[in-house]
Every structure is written in structure tokens, then in C-alpha cells.
Amino acid sequence: xxxxxxxxxxxxxxxxxxxxxxxxxxxxxxxxxxxxxxxxxxxxxxxxxxxxxxxxxxxxxxxxxxxxxxxxxxxxxxxxxxxxxxxxxxxxxxxxxxxxxxxxxxxxxxxxxxxxxxxxxxxxxxxxxxxxxxxxxxxxxxxxxxxxxxxxxxxxxxxxxxxxxxxxxxxxxxxxxxxxxxxxxxxxxxxx
Amino acid sequence: xxxxxxxxxxxxxxxxxxxxxxxxxxxxxxxxxxxxxxxxxxxxxxxxxxxxxxxxxxxxxxxxxxxxxxxxxxxxxxxxxxxxxxxxxxxxxxxxxxxxxxxxxxxxxxxxxxxxxxxxxxxxxxxxxxxxxxxxxxxxxxxxxxxxxxxxxxxxxxxxxxxxxxxxxxxxxxxxxxxxxxxxxxxxxxxxxxxxxxxxxxxxxxxxxxxxxxxxxxxxxxxxxx
Amino acid sequence: xxxxxxxxxxxxxxxxxxxxxxxxxxxxxxxxxxxxxxxxxxxxxxxxxxxxxxxxxxxxxxxxxxxxxxxxxxxxxxxxxxxxxxxxxxxxxxxxxxxxxxxxxxxxxxxxxxxxxxxxxxxxxxxxxxxxxxxxxxxxxxxxxxxxxxxxxxxxxxxxxxxxxxxxxxxxxxxxxxxxxxxxxxxxxxxxxxxxxxxxxxxxxxxxxxxxxxxxxx
Numbered sequence: 001x002x003x004x005x006x007x008x009x010x011x012x013x014x015x016x017x018x019x020x021x022x023x024x025x026x027x028x029x030x031x032x033x034x035x036x037x038x039x040x041x042x043x044x045x046x047x048x049x050x051x052x053x054x055x056x057x058x059x060x061x062x063x064x065x066x067x068x069x070x071x072x073x074x075x076x077x078x079x080x081x082x083x084x085x086x087x088x089x090x091x092x093x094x095x096x097x098x099x100x101x102x103x104x105x106x107x108x109x110x111x112x113x114x115x116x117x118x119x120x121x122x123x124x125x126x127x128x129x130x131x132x133x134x135x136x137x138x139x140x141x142x143x144x145x146x147x148x149x150x151x152x153x154x155x156x157x158x159x160x161x162x163x164x165x166x167x168x169x170x171x172x173x174x175x176x177x178x179x180x181x182x183x184x185x186x187x188x189x190x191x192x
Numbered sequence: 193x194x195x196x197x198x199x200x201x202x203x204x205x206x207x208x209x210x211x212x213x214x215x216x217x218x219x220x221x222x223x224x225x226x227x228x229x230x231x232x233x234x235x236x237x238x239x240x241x242x243x244x245x246x247x248x249x250x251x252x253x254x255x256x257x258x259x260x261x262x263x264x265x266x267x268x269x270x271x272x273x274x275x276x277x278x279x280x281x282x283x284x285x286x287x288x289x290x291x292x293x294x295x296x297x298x299x300x301x302x303x304x305x306x307x308x309x310x311x312x313x314x315x316x317x318x319x320x321x322x323x324x325x326x327x328x329x330x331x332x333x334x335x336x337x338x339x340x341x342x343x344x345x346x347x348x349x350x351x352x353x354x355x356x357x358x359x360x361x362x363x364x365x366x367x368x369x370x371x372x373x374x375x376x377x378x379x380x381x382x383x384x385x386x387x388x389x390x391x392x393x394x395x396x397x398x399x400x401x402x403x404x405x406x407x408x409x410x411x412x413x414x415x416x417x418x
Numbered sequence: 419x420x421x422x423x424x425x426x427x428x429x430x431x432x433x434x435x436x437x438x439x440x441x442x443x444x445x446x447x448x449x450x451x452x453x454x455x456x457x458x459x460x461x462x463x464x465x466x467x468x469x470x471x472x473x474x475x476x477x478x479x480x481x482x483x484x485x486x487x488x489x490x491x492x493x494x495x496x497x498x499x500x501x502x503x504x505x506x507x508x509x510x511x512x513x514x515x516x517x518x519x520x521x522x523x524x525x526x527x528x529x530x531x532x533x534x535x536x537x538x539x540x541x542x543x544x545x546x547x548x549x550x551x552x553x554x555x556x557x558x559x560x561x562x563x564x565x566x567x568x569x570x571x572x573x574x575x576x577x578x579x580x581x582x583x584x585x586x587x588x589x590x591x592x593x594x595x596x597x598x599x600x601x602x603x604x605x606x607x608x609x610x611x612x613x614x615x616x617x618x619x620x621x622x623x624x625x626x627x628x629x630x631x632x633x634x635x636x
Contacts, residue, residue: 006300015304015328020598025447026531069228072506072525073220073499112448112529119522124305164617168444169609176602183599186330187378189300204486212486216493220500227504231511238514331455331576332593 004133006189007126011137014186017113018145019179024113028146029171038150042143044104046136049117051086052079053135056118057128064122075118083109113142148178247281247294250311250321254283254291260405262397269408280394283311288407292320293398297390301382304328306337310347310387312394315401318367319356319387322347334379343380346370352391358384426551433555439532440563440605441612446532449523450564451601457580460568462516464561466509466524470501471533471560472553475541479549482542494537495528502527532560570604571595 017023024045031041055078064071087105091098108114117138121131152174161170247257259279260267269282281294292313298305307326310319324338336343350356351367358381364371372380399405439445446467453463474497478485485493506524509517517524527533536556541549569579575595577585594600 010300010304022448022451022598022601023526025451029444029447069224069503069507070221072503072528073224073496076495076499076528112526115529116448116522116526119525123522164613165610167613169606169613172602172606172609176599176606179602180594180599183597187302204488209486209489212484213489213492213496216496220496223500224503227507231507234511235507235514238511242514330593331596332591 004130007130007133008137009188011134012141012144013182014188016141016145016179016182017116017138018142019175019182021116023116024111024142027107027111028142028149028175029168032146032150032171033153035147035150035154038146039143040100041104041108042139042146045108045111045113045142046139048083048105048108048114049135049139049142050132051082052114052118053121053131054128055079055082056121057126057131060122071119071122075115079114079118080109113138145178149174243281246309246323246325247283247311250294250309250323251283251292251313252311252320253285255286256284256288256407257281257294258284258405258407260293267397267399267405269405282405282407284407290404290406293394295390295394296325297386298326299382299386299389301327302329302334302376302378306379306382306386308383308386310390312352312391314398314404317351317353319347319350319352322383322387324383329376329379333376336373336376337379337383340373343371343373347387352387355388355391356384426548429548429551430555430558433552433557434559434562437556438559438563439556440560441608443532444609445535446530446560447605449526449530450560450567451598451605452523453520454564454568454571454601455575455596456519456572457565457568458516459519460564461561462509462513463520463523463527464557464564466502466505467527467530467533467560468554468557469505470498470527471536471557472550473501474498474533474537475549475553476546478537478541479544479546485542490542491534491538494534494542498533498537499528532556567601567604567608570608571600575600 011017015021018025018028027041027045032038056075059071059074059078063074083105087098117135121134126134149171153171156170165173244257248254258269258281259271260282261270261274261277261279267280270279280296283291283294285291292311294309294311296307296309298307300306305326306324306329309323309325311321312318313320322344327335327337329335329337338344346364347370349367350370353368355368357366357369358372359369361371361374363369370380370384372384433439437443440447440450449463449467454460474494477497478494502525505527506517509520509524536553540552544552573579573584574592575597577583577589577591592600595604
């Protein structure tokens with residue numbers, strides 16, 4: 001139990017995917033201009049991460065123990081096709097849900113956070129439950145970072161910012177400050 | 193950038209699509225297996241050498257080693273790697289008599305999991321050395337747990353009975369106390385905690401001093417992590 | 419022929435400076451920030467990316483007639499993933515220490531949008547020669563960016579470059595620079611500098627145009 005709590009808190013706060021591992025930066029910098037879009041993207045990402053964790057576990061347990069060298073290729077192919085399949089399924093079953101998050105799905109599949117999760121979970125030898133907890137923590141952490149940045153950017157739109165600093169440079173500096181703030185979470189589990 | 197668009201896709205039969213991808217997959221598979229076969233011996237040898245160096249460092253006087261796993265209530269030598277195994281390494285001198293164990297342990301540190309290996313002599317119940325294998329502690333502060341020679345020296349003859357206790361720097365007076373590093377208190381306490389926890393797990397599993405598993409065979413280099 | 423030479427050269431230079439993948443197009447950020455806490459890691463990552471990009475561009479440009487358009491993306495990804503796996507195992511065998519530091523970020527080269535982007539936008543519609551020049555230029559630019567970020571962060575954060583101490587004992591390292599926030603901040607400031615240069619250049623061009631206009635009026 002302790003172990004699961006550590007995995008969750010670690011991937012959520014201490015080793016946040018975006019702010020400590022720099023995974024998923026493209027959507028982090030690209031889509032974070034409004035809170036609403038960010039939330040939807042975040043939810044879609046959590047969903048894809050969960051699928052990824054399950055796919056990675058299945059591949060690791062049943063295929064890759066015989067052929068470890070196929071790891072990278074099989075992760076990419078299997079994750080991309082599973083997500084595509086689920087996308088079609090959602091489109092059929094619930095068009096409303098599809099409109100809310102479906103358009104993000106193909107975008108997310110090529111996101112390095114997804115592949116990163118699969119590889120980290122493999123390197124650390126996580127089982128199914130641990131993998132799912134890891135995916136949840138990482139996904140919620142990603143959404144949290146995205147929402148924080150989006151909130152700050154929405155505020156900054158109304159302020160008078162020199163033209164020189166606007167755009168990606170400013171977002172990176174904000175992200176740097178957020179990342180520094182998140183460093184305060186380190187030691188949460190070992191300070192006994 | 194070239195302004196001309198790629199030519200319009202001609203209608204292609206799906207058999208051809210599948211065939212193209214299958215061919216690409218085949219070629220890529222051959223390439224990957226090729227490089228895997230070529231590099232595997234070097235990679236295995238590197239890993240085995242790293243492990244041997246770490247074991248020899250934490251248990252002084254050792255010249256050969258073997259991997260031991262806990263199975264059905266006893267410690268047995270093995271050479272194969274199994275899933276979820278928890279091995280320890282037995283260290284022996286040139287004549288094959290037992291010197292001490294090298295025991296791997298891991299646990300949360302300040303930033304992420306710290307993985308370490310420590311040497312243990314069961315007859316004297318002392319830790320004989322400690323080596324950090326894996327960490328992401330803060331550079332310049334937390335990484336002193338392996339860069340600070342004074343801290344590492346704490347673990348050269350450290351009693352584990354009743355347990356290891358971290359104390360303020362310079363206050364070490366008993367054989368079971370460790371001076372923590374100023375500025376890296378959490379990381380150094382984490383190291384102590386990992387060793388304590390690992391010791392608790394293993395103290396019941398290790399056989400009586402004097403009845404350790406014998407060295408099974410003269411060891412060849414690099415056959416440890418097959 | 420001379421024109422051809424010129425075009426190849428232009429393609430190469432464009433990737434390094436004017437269309438620098440990181441500083442101008444802001445691509446390939448994940449590996450960019452994660453591995454640049456020391457100059458040696460940055461160079462190793464740059465080298466691996468160069469190998470993958472040049473290799474895949476060469477193959478894609480050579481076989482572009484045989485890859486049907488409908489499955490081109492899957493084809494590109496298979497090619498890229500193969501090169502990445504090769505790079506991964508080679509680094510693991512040759513320099514295990516560096517491989518340990520780079521860790522999961524070598525396989526993640528696959529997800530670097532810069533590489534797939536070059537295949538789709540350039541290699542699949544140009545000659546082999548141009549495609550290789552473009553790949554060299556782009557990965558050269560990527561390498562320049564990685565190296566400058568890695569060098570700045572290592573010098574400030576650790577007081578060393580390629581592991582060689584620069585300042586002696588009395589330098590108090592600025593540890594934050596080699597931690598994650600330092601990556602964001604350094605890249606942010608470099609981009610700011612690029613913005614400033616562009617702005618100054620635009621201003622200068624405007625001034626020249628203005629002066630010419632005045633001169634011709636007079």
C-alpha cells in the first residue's frame with residue numbers, strides 16, 4: 001500500500017511529468033491558452049495514459065520477455081492502434097463525449113508523455129496495479145501543471161506585457177517558476 | 193522548403209499497403225535483431241563487471257562471488273535471472289571460504305527512489321561498506337550520499353544491532369550511529385532507513401553464521417547476469 | 419551544377435541558423451530540456467539524434483516512390499523507431515555511463531516531433547542528396563542548441579564544462595541551473611535573446627529603408 005501511495009504522489013507532485021521530466025511539453029506550451037481546453041486535453045490525456053499503462057503491461061508480460069529488443073516498436077504500434085480503435089468506438093457510442101475530447105486523441109498519441117510512461121513503467125518493473133496508479137498520478141499531475149499554466153496565461157492576457165517577452169519565452173519562464181515551486185514537494189515521503 | 197506538393201496519391205490496393213508495411217516491418221525487425229545480437233555480449237559483460245566491482249567494494253577481501261536467492265525457506269546459489277527475484281550476493285575469498293553478503297536495497301529518497309548495495313558480515317553483525325547504485329538526489333546536496341567520502345566511511349564498520357541510528361554530524365560515538373550530512377539530512381536519513389528496512393527483511397532469511405552456502409564452482413568472468 | 423551546390427549548402431545552413439529547430443521553430447523540447455544538465459549528455463543526445471535523423475531521411479528519400487501515401491506516416495515511424503533502437507543499443511554497449519544518465523530519453527527520440535516533421539515536410543519530397551543535407555543541417559542546429567543549453571547550465575550549475583572544473587574551489591555552484599527549473603529558465607532566456615535580435619534586425623532594416631527614402635526624396 002505504501003508503495004502505491006509513493007508511486008502516486010511521486011508521479012503527481014515530486015516527479016511531475018511536465019515540470020520535472022519535461023514530458024508532454026508540446027501540448028503544455030501549445031494548448032495551454034485557455035482553462036477549458038486545457039481541462040479537456042488533460043482528461044483525454046489521463047484516459048490515454050491509462051490505456052497505455054494497460055497495453056504496456058500486457059506487452060511486457062506476454063511478448064517482450066521473449067523479445068526485449070522489440071520494445072520500442074511494439075509500444076508505438078500497439079498504443080497508437082489501441083487509441084485509434086477506442087477513438088472509433090467512442091465516436092460510435094457517444095458523439096457528445098467524442099466532441100468533448102475525441103479531437104485530442106490522435107494528437108496525444110504522438111505525445112512523448114505517453115511513450116515516456118510506458119518506458120518508465122517498464123524500466124521500474126511495475127505490475128498492472130502499480131502501472132495504473134502510476135498512469136493516474138502522471139495524468140493528474142500533467143493536468144494540474146497544464147491548468148496552472150493556463151490560469152496564469154489567461155491572467156497575463158489582460159496585463160500589459162512588453163511585446164518582446166510575450167509568447168513562448170514567457171511561458172517557459174513561467175513554467176520554470178512553477179517547476180521551482182514543485183521542487184518544494186521533494187522529500188514528502190522521506191521526511192519521517 | 194520545397195514548394196511543390198507531393199504527387200496526388202494514386203489508388204493503391206490495400207494488399208499493397210499491407211505488403212509495404214509488412215516488408216518495412218520485416219527489414220526493421222532484421223536490423224533490430226542484428227544490432228541486439230551484436231551488442232548483447234558487451235552489454236551483459238558491462239553489467240556483470242559493474243556488479244562485481246560494487247560487490248568487491250562493499251565487502252572488502254572478496255575475490256569471487258555468486259548470486260543467492262531465497263527459495264522455500266533457504267538461501268540457494270543460482271545463475272539464472274527470474275522475474276521479481278530478490279537476490280543477494282555471497283562474497284568469498286580465493287579459497288572459497290565465505291566472507292560476507294552484498295545485499296541490494298531500495299526506497300524513496302528526497303527526490304526519487306535510491307537504490308544501493310551494502311556489504312554485511314553476519315558473524316559480527318556489521319555493515320562493511322555501502323555503494324549507491326541509483327539515485328536522482330539534488331546535485332551538490334543530496335548527491336553527497338555517495339560523493340562525500342566521510343559519509344560513505346560511516347558504513348565501513350557499522351553495527352546494525354539493534355538498528356542504525358542517524359545522528360548530527362560529529363556526534364557519532366556508538367558503533368551503530370551514522371553522522372548525517374549537513375544540508376542533506378533527508379537523503380542521508382533515507383540511506384540509513386533503507387539499510388535498516390532491508391536488514392529487517394533479510395535478518396530472518398539469512399542462515400546461521402557458519403552455515404552459509406558454499407561457493408559452488410570456480411567462477412568465470414561475466415557469467416553472473418545471464 | 420553550381421546552382422545545385424548552392425542549394426545544398428543553403429539547405430544545410432538554413433537548419434543550423436535561420437530555421438533552427440529549437441530556437442526558432444521550438445521543436446523537440448522534451449529531450450532538449452531533460453538531458454541538457456551537462457555538456458557531455460547534451461552532445462551524446464545530439465549525436466544520437468543526428469544519427470537517427472540522417473539515417474531516416476536517407477532511407478525515406480531513397481524509397482519515397484515505393485511508400486504509398488496512405489501508409490507513409492506508419493512507414494516513417496517504423497524507420498525512425500528502428501534507427502532509435504539501434505542507437506539505444508549501441509550507446510548502451512559503448513558508453514554505459516552516459517546511457518545511464520540519458521536513461522529513458524533515448525527511446526523518446528522517437529517522439530521528437532522534429533524528426534517526423536522533417537520526413538513529412540522535406541525528405542519525402544526531395545532528392546536523397548538534399549534530404550541528407552537538410553537532415554545534417556537540422557540536426558546540426560539541434561546539436562548547437564543542445565550544446566549551448568547544456569554548456570550554460572553546466573558552467574553555472576556545476577562550475578565545470580565537460581566535467582573539467584573551471585573556477586576552482588571558491589565558486590559556489592548555482593545548483594538550480596542543473597535542476598529542472600534551470601532548463602525552463604535558460605531556454606526561456608535564450609528565446610528572449612533570439613526575439614531581441616530579430617526585433618533589432620527589423621528595426622535596423624526599417625531605419626535603412628527610411629534613410630534610403632529620405633535620400634531619394636532629397
